[in-house]
Amino acid sequence: MKLPIKKKWFDQIKSGDKDLEWRDAHITFVCEETGETLRKEVTSTQICDKSKIEWEEDFTKQDLEEMFEDKKLIGFALK
Numbered sequence: 001m002k003l004p005i006k007k008k009w010f011d012q013i014k015s016g017d018k019d020l021e022w023r024d025a026h027i028t029f030v031c032e033e034t035g036e037t038l039r040k041e042v043t044s045t046q047i048c049d050k051s052k053i054e055w056e057e058d059f060t061k062q063d064l065e066e067m068f069e070d071k072k073l074i075g076f077a078l079k
Contacts (some may be wrong), residue, residue, distance in 0.1 A: 003023070009021075026039055040078040041079075042076045044076075045074055046077075053073065066072065
């Protein structure tokens with residue numbers, strides 16, 4: 001995940017002086033094929049180890065390894 005941030009706060013995070021970051025509680029999704037956007041409110045989040053998540057039939061383990069580089073993933077509950 002890449003998030004733009006002002007240099008002041010970037011430097012504080014980098015030095016270890018800032019360990020909490022606030023953001024708006026929504027995600028704007030953009031369809032890759034059409035460019036259509038959809039804004040959804042996030043109602044909660046969860047961090048899980050990727051290997052412990054039971055995936056839907058839409059994805060194989062190989063698909064998931066290619067889609068996500070980290071061992072831990074953030075799940076967003078959407079309203």
